[in-house]
Amino acid sequence: MNRIVALVVVVVAVLFAGASTLLVVDQRHVAVVYSHGGENPALVGPGLHVKLPTPLQSAMLVDTRIRTLASSDAESFVTSDKTDLLVTPVLKYRVTDPLKLFAETDADQQSALERLSGQMRTALGEAFAKRTLADALSHQSELAEEARTAMAATAKTLGIEVVDLSLVRVDLSQASAEAVYKRMSAAQEQLASDERAQSATEVAQIKADAERQRDAVLADAYSTAQAVKGEGDAKAAAIAADAFGRDPGFYQFYESLQAYRGVFKPGDVIVVDPDSEFFRFMRNPDGSGAPVAPAASASRKH
Numbered sequence: 001m002n003r004i005v006a007l008v009v010v011v012v013a014v015l016f017a018g019a020s021t022l023l024v025v026d027q028r029h030v031a032v033v034y035s036h037g038g039e040n041p042a043l044v045g046p047g048l049h050v051k052l053p054t055p056l057q058s059a060m061l062v063d064t065r066i067r068t069l070a071s072s073d074a075e076s077f078v079t080s081d082k083t084d085l086l087v088t089p090v091l092k093y094r095v096t097d098p099l100k101l102f103a104e105t106d107a108d109q110q111s112a113l114e115r116l117s118g119q120m121r122t123a124l125g126e127a128f129a130k131r132t133l134a135d136a137l138s139h140q141s142e143l144a145e146e147a148r149t150a151m152a153a154t155a156k157t158l159g160i161e162v163v164d165l166s167l168v169r170v171d172l173s174q175a176s177a178e179a180v181y182k183r184m185s186a187a188q189e190q191l192a193s194d195e196r197a198q199s200a201t202e203v204a205q206i207k208a209d210a211e212r213q214r215d216a217v218l219a220d221a222y223s224t225a226q227a228v229k230g231e232g233d234a235k236a237a238a239i240a241a242d243a244f245g246r247d248p249g250f251y252q253f254y255e256s257l258q259a260y261r262g263v264f265k266p267g268d269v270i271v272v273d274p275d276s277e278f279f280r281f282m283r284n285p286d287g288s289g290a291p292v293a294p295a296a297s298a299s300r301k302h
Contacts, residue, residue, distance in 0.1 A: 023049040023059050032060045032102045041102050060107045062098040066163055069093060069113060074171070075121060077128040079136050083180065085128065088169040089144070091120050097159030104158050112158050119154045120165065123147035133180065140167050 025031045027046045034041040036055055044059075051057040074086040093116065095101055105112045127147045128136055136143060148165035155162045172180060244251040 021050055021053050023051050025049065025061065028065055029061045029063055030098050032062065032098050032107070033057055034060070034102070034107070038102075038106060041099055043099055058107075060098075060102055060109070062095050062101065062109070064095055064098075066092055066094045069116060069120070070168075071117070074169070075124065076173070077125055079128050079131055079133045081132045083133040084173040084175065085133075085136065086169075086171045086173055087124065087128075087167055089120060089124060090166050090168050091116070091162065092164040093155065094161050094163055095159060096161045100157075100159030112160070115158065116155060116160060119151045120147070123151040123165075126150065137170065140170060143167070 023031060023033065023044070025044060025046045025048075029046070031044045031049070032041050033044055033049070033051050035052075035057055051059065069091040071089065074088045077085050077087055079085065101109070101112055124143075124147045127143045127150070131139070131143065144165045144167050148162050151165075152162045240251065243254070
Protein backbone atom coordinates (compact mmCIF):
# COMPACT_ATOMS: atom_id res chain seq x y z
CA MET A 1 0.00 0.00 0.00
CA ASN A 2 2.83 2.35 0.85
CA ARG A 3 4.44 1.57 -2.48
CA ILE A 4 1.25 2.51 -4.33
CA VAL A 5 1.01 5.84 -2.50
CA ALA A 6 4.64 6.58 -3.14
CA LEU A 7 4.22 5.69 -6.81
CA VAL A 8 1.22 8.00 -7.13
CA VAL A 9 3.16 10.83 -5.51
CA VAL A 10 6.08 10.27 -7.86
CA VAL A 11 3.81 10.18 -10.90
CA VAL A 12 2.06 13.43 -9.85
CA ALA A 13 5.38 15.11 -9.23
CA VAL A 14 6.68 13.97 -12.61
CA LEU A 15 3.52 15.19 -14.36
CA PHE A 16 3.71 18.55 -12.57
CA ALA A 17 7.35 18.94 -13.38
CA GLY A 18 6.71 17.94 -16.97
CA ALA A 19 3.81 20.36 -17.30
CA SER A 20 5.84 23.20 -15.85
CA THR A 21 8.51 22.66 -18.46
CA LEU A 22 6.06 23.29 -21.29
CA LEU A 23 5.15 26.87 -22.17
CA VAL A 24 2.30 27.56 -24.63
CA VAL A 25 2.17 31.10 -26.02
CA ASP A 26 -0.76 32.08 -28.27
CA GLN A 27 -0.73 34.60 -31.11
CA ARG A 28 -1.90 37.46 -28.87
CA HIS A 29 1.02 37.23 -26.47
CA VAL A 30 4.75 36.92 -26.07
CA ALA A 31 6.53 35.53 -23.01
CA VAL A 32 9.52 36.58 -20.98
CA VAL A 33 11.23 33.49 -19.57
CA TYR A 34 13.50 34.18 -16.61
CA SER A 35 15.45 32.27 -13.99
CA HIS A 36 14.85 32.39 -10.27
CA GLY A 37 15.29 35.93 -8.99
CA GLY A 38 14.60 37.46 -12.38
CA GLU A 39 17.95 36.52 -13.84
CA ASN A 40 18.64 35.96 -17.53
CA PRO A 41 15.28 37.08 -19.03
CA ALA A 42 14.62 35.90 -22.57
CA LEU A 43 11.82 36.75 -24.96
CA VAL A 44 9.91 34.00 -26.76
CA GLY A 45 7.18 34.39 -29.33
CA PRO A 46 3.94 32.49 -29.98
CA GLY A 47 4.23 28.68 -30.03
CA LEU A 48 5.16 25.73 -27.77
CA HIS A 49 8.35 26.18 -25.76
CA VAL A 50 10.31 24.15 -23.20
CA LYS A 51 11.81 25.65 -20.08
CA LEU A 52 13.17 24.46 -16.79
CA PRO A 53 10.63 23.44 -14.18
CA THR A 54 9.27 26.00 -11.76
CA PRO A 55 10.82 27.52 -9.67
CA LEU A 56 14.04 27.16 -11.64
CA GLN A 57 12.49 29.13 -14.47
CA SER A 58 9.26 31.13 -14.71
CA ALA A 59 7.49 32.98 -17.54
CA MET A 60 5.59 36.29 -17.75
CA LEU A 61 2.99 36.41 -20.50
CA VAL A 62 2.67 39.81 -22.14
CA ASP A 63 -0.35 40.83 -24.23
CA THR A 64 0.94 42.67 -27.30
CA ARG A 65 -2.43 43.91 -28.51
CA ILE A 66 -3.70 47.47 -28.11
CA ARG A 67 -5.32 47.59 -24.70
CA THR A 68 -7.52 50.07 -22.87
CA LEU A 69 -6.91 51.70 -19.53
CA ALA A 70 -10.07 53.37 -18.22
CA SER A 71 -10.73 54.73 -14.77
CA SER A 72 -13.93 53.65 -13.05
CA ASP A 73 -14.23 57.06 -11.37
CA ALA A 74 -13.88 60.53 -12.84
CA GLU A 75 -10.58 62.30 -12.20
CA SER A 76 -10.54 65.84 -10.78
CA PHE A 77 -8.49 68.53 -12.56
CA VAL A 78 -8.20 72.31 -12.12
CA THR A 79 -8.05 74.83 -14.98
CA SER A 80 -5.92 77.98 -15.01
CA ASP A 81 -8.94 80.04 -13.85
CA LYS A 82 -9.34 77.76 -10.79
CA THR A 83 -12.34 75.79 -12.01
CA ASP A 84 -12.69 72.18 -10.89
CA LEU A 85 -13.51 69.67 -13.63
CA LEU A 86 -14.46 66.03 -13.38
CA VAL A 87 -12.86 64.19 -16.30
CA THR A 88 -13.22 60.60 -17.47
CA PRO A 89 -10.16 59.73 -19.61
CA VAL A 90 -9.58 56.61 -21.66
CA LEU A 91 -6.05 55.52 -22.57
CA LYS A 92 -5.12 53.18 -25.42
CA TYR A 93 -1.67 51.60 -25.06
CA ARG A 94 0.45 48.74 -26.35
CA VAL A 95 3.51 46.94 -24.95
CA THR A 96 6.31 47.32 -27.48
CA ASP A 97 9.28 46.20 -25.37
CA PRO A 98 8.35 43.27 -23.08
CA LEU A 99 11.91 42.91 -21.76
CA LYS A 100 11.98 46.56 -20.65
CA LEU A 101 8.55 46.12 -19.08
CA PHE A 102 9.85 43.08 -17.21
CA ALA A 103 12.97 44.90 -16.02
CA GLU A 104 11.06 47.99 -14.84
CA THR A 105 8.28 46.15 -13.03
CA ASP A 106 10.01 42.97 -11.77
CA ALA A 107 7.42 40.90 -13.61
CA ASP A 108 4.55 42.78 -11.92
CA GLN A 109 2.46 44.12 -14.80
CA GLN A 110 -0.15 45.57 -12.42
CA SER A 111 2.42 48.01 -11.09
CA ALA A 112 3.10 49.08 -14.69
CA LEU A 113 -0.59 49.94 -15.12
CA GLU A 114 -0.58 51.94 -11.88
CA ARG A 115 2.47 53.88 -13.01
CA LEU A 116 0.92 54.43 -16.44
CA SER A 117 -2.28 55.70 -14.82
CA GLY A 118 -0.26 58.09 -12.65
CA GLN A 119 1.60 59.42 -15.70
CA MET A 120 -1.73 60.02 -17.43
CA ARG A 121 -3.10 61.97 -14.45
CA THR A 122 0.05 64.09 -14.29
CA ALA A 123 0.02 64.89 -18.01
CA LEU A 124 -3.69 65.77 -17.98
CA GLY A 125 -3.27 67.91 -14.86
CA GLU A 126 -0.52 69.95 -16.51
CA ALA A 127 -2.54 70.31 -19.72
CA PHE A 128 -5.67 71.52 -17.89
CA ALA A 129 -3.62 73.90 -15.72
CA LYS A 130 -2.49 75.75 -18.87
CA ARG A 131 -6.02 76.43 -20.09
CA THR A 132 -9.05 78.38 -18.97
CA LEU A 133 -12.39 76.65 -18.57
CA ALA A 134 -13.69 77.89 -21.93
CA ASP A 135 -10.50 76.86 -23.71
CA ALA A 136 -10.47 73.41 -22.10
CA LEU A 137 -14.09 72.72 -23.01
CA SER A 138 -13.77 73.93 -26.59
CA HIS A 139 -10.41 72.23 -27.33
CA GLN A 140 -10.71 68.86 -25.64
CA SER A 141 -9.10 66.94 -28.51
CA GLU A 142 -6.06 69.23 -28.60
CA LEU A 143 -5.74 69.03 -24.81
CA ALA A 144 -5.87 65.21 -24.85
CA GLU A 145 -3.28 65.04 -27.64
CA GLU A 146 -0.99 67.36 -25.71
CA ALA A 147 -1.26 65.12 -22.65
CA ARG A 148 -0.64 61.99 -24.75
CA THR A 149 2.50 63.52 -26.23
CA ALA A 150 3.71 64.59 -22.78
CA MET A 151 3.35 61.13 -21.26
CA ALA A 152 4.69 59.25 -24.30
CA ALA A 153 8.32 59.66 -23.22
CA THR A 154 7.76 58.45 -19.65
CA ALA A 155 5.60 55.56 -20.83
CA LYS A 156 8.38 54.51 -23.21
CA THR A 157 10.66 53.87 -20.22
CA LEU A 158 8.21 51.09 -19.29
CA GLY A 159 8.37 49.62 -22.78
CA ILE A 160 4.86 50.90 -23.50
CA GLU A 161 3.62 52.95 -26.46
CA VAL A 162 0.75 55.37 -25.80
CA VAL A 163 -1.51 54.92 -28.81
CA ASP A 164 -4.33 57.32 -27.94
CA LEU A 165 -5.74 59.38 -25.10
CA SER A 166 -9.28 60.68 -25.22
CA LEU A 167 -11.64 62.44 -22.84
CA VAL A 168 -14.90 60.55 -22.71
CA ARG A 169 -16.61 63.02 -20.43
CA VAL A 170 -15.81 66.43 -18.96
CA ASP A 171 -18.15 67.77 -16.27
CA LEU A 172 -18.17 70.63 -13.83
CA SER A 173 -18.22 69.85 -10.14
CA GLN A 174 -21.29 71.03 -8.24
CA ALA A 175 -19.47 74.00 -6.71
CA SER A 176 -17.86 74.93 -10.01
CA ALA A 177 -21.17 74.64 -11.86
CA GLU A 178 -22.81 77.10 -9.47
CA ALA A 179 -19.88 79.52 -9.70
CA VAL A 180 -19.84 79.32 -13.51
CA TYR A 181 -23.59 79.88 -13.63
CA LYS A 182 -23.25 83.00 -11.49
CA ARG A 183 -20.42 84.32 -13.66
CA MET A 184 -22.39 83.63 -16.84
CA SER A 185 -25.49 85.30 -15.37
CA ALA A 186 -23.47 88.35 -14.34
CA ALA A 187 -21.83 88.49 -17.76
CA GLN A 188 -25.21 88.34 -19.51
CA GLU A 189 -26.61 91.05 -17.25
CA GLN A 190 -23.60 93.24 -17.98
CA LEU A 191 -24.01 92.59 -21.70
CA ALA A 192 -27.70 93.50 -21.51
CA SER A 193 -26.85 96.66 -19.57
CA ASP A 194 -24.25 97.62 -22.17
CA GLU A 195 -26.74 97.00 -24.97
CA ARG A 196 -29.36 99.15 -23.24
CA ALA A 197 -26.84 101.93 -22.68
CA GLN A 198 -25.73 101.78 -26.30
CA SER A 199 -29.34 101.79 -27.47
CA ALA A 200 -30.13 104.81 -25.27
CA THR A 201 -27.12 106.63 -26.70
CA GLU A 202 -28.22 105.84 -30.24
CA VAL A 203 -31.79 106.96 -29.48
CA ALA A 204 -30.51 110.23 -28.03
CA GLN A 205 -28.30 110.76 -31.07
CA ILE A 206 -31.15 110.02 -33.47
CA LYS A 207 -33.44 112.36 -31.52
CA ALA A 208 -30.83 115.12 -31.52
CA ASP A 209 -30.29 114.67 -35.27
CA ALA A 210 -34.05 114.79 -35.88
CA GLU A 211 -34.38 117.95 -33.77
CA ARG A 212 -31.52 119.58 -35.67
CA GLN A 213 -33.13 118.65 -38.97
CA ARG A 214 -36.48 119.97 -37.72
CA ASP A 215 -34.92 123.26 -36.60
CA ALA A 216 -33.12 123.55 -39.92
CA VAL A 217 -36.35 122.90 -41.85
CA LEU A 218 -38.28 125.41 -39.70
CA ALA A 219 -35.55 128.01 -40.08
CA ASP A 220 -35.49 127.48 -43.82
CA ALA A 221 -39.29 127.67 -44.00
CA TYR A 222 -39.33 130.83 -41.86
CA SER A 223 -36.68 132.40 -44.04
CA THR A 224 -38.65 131.49 -47.16
CA ALA A 225 -41.89 132.81 -45.61
CA GLN A 226 -40.23 136.07 -44.64
CA ALA A 227 -38.84 136.44 -48.11
CA VAL A 228 -42.26 135.79 -49.66
CA LYS A 229 -43.88 138.16 -47.16
CA GLY A 230 -41.30 140.80 -47.96
CA GLU A 231 -41.98 140.40 -51.65
CA GLY A 232 -45.73 140.59 -50.99
CA ASP A 233 -45.36 143.71 -48.82
CA ALA A 234 -43.19 145.30 -51.48
CA LYS A 235 -45.76 144.55 -54.15
CA ALA A 236 -48.58 145.78 -51.90
CA ALA A 237 -46.67 148.99 -51.20
CA ALA A 238 -46.03 149.47 -54.89
CA ILE A 239 -49.70 148.90 -55.70
CA ALA A 240 -50.76 151.24 -52.90
CA ALA A 241 -48.36 153.93 -54.08
CA ASP A 242 -49.64 153.55 -57.63
CA ALA A 243 -53.27 153.75 -56.44
CA PHE A 244 -52.52 156.79 -54.30
CA GLY A 245 -50.86 158.47 -57.24
CA ARG A 246 -53.86 157.82 -59.51
CA ASP A 247 -56.67 158.60 -57.04
CA PRO A 248 -55.63 159.89 -53.62
CA GLY A 249 -59.22 160.14 -52.43
CA PHE A 250 -60.02 156.51 -53.20
CA TYR A 251 -56.79 155.43 -51.51
CA GLN A 252 -57.72 157.31 -48.34
CA PHE A 253 -61.24 155.85 -48.48
CA TYR A 254 -59.83 152.30 -48.86
CA GLU A 255 -57.38 152.77 -46.01
CA SER A 256 -60.16 154.08 -43.78
CA LEU A 257 -62.28 151.01 -44.51
CA GLN A 258 -59.34 148.77 -43.58
CA ALA A 259 -58.94 150.73 -40.37
CA TYR A 260 -62.65 150.35 -39.58
CA ARG A 261 -62.35 146.61 -40.16
CA GLY A 262 -59.41 146.39 -37.80
CA VAL A 263 -61.02 148.48 -35.06
CA PHE A 264 -64.61 147.27 -35.00
CA LYS A 265 -65.02 143.67 -33.88
CA PRO A 266 -68.30 141.81 -33.28
CA GLY A 267 -69.47 142.29 -29.69
CA ASP A 268 -67.23 145.32 -28.99
CA VAL A 269 -68.61 148.52 -27.38
CA ILE A 270 -66.75 151.69 -28.35
CA VAL A 271 -67.38 155.19 -27.02
CA VAL A 272 -65.96 157.82 -29.37
CA ASP A 273 -66.64 161.35 -30.63
CA PRO A 274 -68.75 161.04 -33.81
CA ASP A 275 -67.21 164.26 -35.11
CA SER A 276 -63.80 162.68 -35.04
CA GLU A 277 -61.73 162.82 -38.22
CA PHE A 278 -61.61 159.03 -38.00
CA PHE A 279 -65.31 158.81 -39.00
CA ARG A 280 -65.30 161.29 -41.85
CA PHE A 281 -65.79 158.58 -44.48
CA MET A 282 -68.70 157.20 -42.48
CA ARG A 283 -70.35 160.62 -42.60
CA ASN A 284 -69.71 161.07 -46.33
CA PRO A 285 -68.19 158.62 -48.88
CA ASP A 286 -65.92 161.33 -50.24
CA GLY A 287 -64.74 162.25 -46.74
CA SER A 288 -65.86 165.90 -47.02
CA GLY A 289 -69.12 165.77 -45.03
CA ALA A 290 -69.81 168.23 -42.16
CA PRO A 291 -69.83 167.01 -38.60
CA VAL A 292 -73.07 165.73 -37.19
CA ALA A 293 -74.62 168.21 -34.68
CA PRO A 294 -75.33 168.72 -31.91
CA ALA A 295 -74.37 165.37 -30.28
CA ALA A 296 -71.12 165.29 -28.30
CA SER A 297 -70.71 161.53 -28.18
CA ALA A 298 -72.20 158.44 -29.64
CA SER A 299 -72.43 154.81 -28.63
CA ARG A 300 -72.32 152.10 -31.27
CA LYS A 301 -72.44 148.39 -30.89
CA HIS A 302 -71.39 146.00 -33.65
